[in-house]
Amino acid sequence: MTSELRVLRSDDWDVWLSCLERAFGGVPNAPESRALWRELVAYDRSIGLWDGQACVGTAGAYAFRLTVPGGAAVPAAGVTMVSVAGTHRRRGLLRTLMRRQLDDVRSWGEPLAVLTASEPAIYGRFGYGAATRALNLSVDTARVRLAAPPGTDDVRVRYTDPVAALPACEEVYGRLAAERPGTPVRQPKWELTSVLDTAQDRAGASPLQCVLAERDGEVLGYATFRVRPDWDRAGPKGTVSLRNLGALDAASYAALWRFLFGIDLTSTLEAGGRPVDEPLTHLVSDVRRCEARVEDSLYVRLVEVGAALEARAYRTPVDVVLEVADDFCPWNAGRWHLVADAKGGASCRRAPDRAPDLELSVAELGAGYLGGVSFTSLAAAGRVREVRPGAVEEVSSAFSWHVEPWLPHGF
Known part of the structure; x- marks a missing residue:
């Protein structure tokens, strides 16, 4: 052809x-x-x-x-x-x-390329590694109770038009994005994707709805969702389908979930694509009735190894030589000397004459790049080879982060 x-x-x-x-x-x-x-x-x-x-x-x-x-x-x-x-x-x-x-x-x-994969088997051969996971929940709200923290009652939750609320929601999103690896910083007009609301998308549910969480007039959180009514001979059994939720403090976060749990004529709350360290799992009375399921989400590919590793911070000091295999982008292949302290400074330079401490492919480096996949786990699976004893532990500690990486929306 x-x-x-x-x-x-x-x-x-x-x-x-x-x-x-x-x-x-x-x-x-x-x-x-x-x-x-x-x-x-x-x-x-x-x-x-x-x-x-x-x-x-x-x-x-x-x-x-x-x-x-x-x-x-x-x-x-x-x-x-x-x-x-x-x-x-x-x-x-x-x-x-x-x-x-x-x-x-x-x-x-x-220095980075990222994607979400329709089929996970496709992109590994091009150097992409699964770097974030998503938590999907289906909560039986008729039987699960929420333990709200102090201050929740001081938060006002009110309905508003989703489009009119966009500036306030985007302010919250932007503050949260700066704290969570894996989150895209919103580019112009991308906020419109969060309120796109077609009959095709609804699949029998309501138009998109929005509530804001406020304290003393300040917007501290938001949730967008749809309601799909349903009934059987015993009565109503509707479903709330969460689209987005973000909050700046624990009380506002709990107030939004409490509202969603209590929507009239519903008994199920579906929340897909949430972070795997979702705090909700610590507020519910019965996590088993939340039907939690974890799946792959964002795939990361290091296009320029040196620039990518210098761009992020490290949780603990690290001084390691990585031997990277990359058949598809051969400019990345070879030995890289990564040195970083816990204060934010990092250097990653070619080191062809240094002995390697770890051997791995660029896909494994992409998987661990955002801190959500442990190099210890990859080594246990045979995907990373430790040459210098102790190097896996050192790298795993340095690359880890205090929150799980998360992709809050597709593209």
Whole structure:
């Protein structure tokens, strides 16, 4: 097959997106969704493969800034909209797209690439490691009680219009994003994705609803959600589906959850994509009736090993030589000397003449980069090889962080 790989043009958009939609099952996006994604897409950072007039492959990369341990917002390519037409499988087209994209990301000076994977088996061969996890809860609110901390009764929870509340919600989001590795710093217009509300998205539930948590007139938290009414012969058994929730203190956090638990005519609260260290699990009377399930979330790829490791902070001092294998981006391969103290300073330089302390691939380095995956665990799985005794413990301690990394929204 003779194919053309080219940067996306605005007049290619409809055909390009239709190729993507077909690859993901063929259900078209709602017109409102299609319009918003067209506004957000970075045409000069998106590519397509063309077989004549037919688009047979797609890939995009948003210009994100990702919070890393220590609070820095590091430039990162938010890889998205990756697909290959079913008629063109097993021809190396995905590899072609990934090769061009990572070369582009490097040329843009972005040390990280991140994505969420439709299928976890796909992206490891391109150097991506699963770096964050998400907690999914289905709470039986008819039987589970909430133990609210002192001060919860001082918080006022009130309904508001989701769009009108966006500035207040974004203020809370921004403050929380600076504290949580894995969280994208919101770029212009991305706040609109949090209130996108189409009939297709609702699937029989209500339009998006919003409440704010306030104390003395200050907004300290928010929650957006839908309610799906349901009844059986015994009475009402509706479901509350949480979309987003953020709060700046424990009382406001508990007040929002207490409100959600108490919505009339409902008996189930579904909360997906939450951080695995969700404080709610310490407030409920019966965690087993919350049906907790953990799944992979954000995948991280170090595009420039040295720059990426220098960009984050470390919890404990570290002085280690890492031998990194990276067949797909060979400029990363080799030995890197990482030295960091616990005050925020880090140096990572080439060290071809130094003996390695640890041997690992770039995918394992990506998995542990945000502090949510222990190098001790990776070593126990045979994914990291310790050369110098004690190096695994040293690196695991240094890369760990006091909160779990979390991706609060998809892209």
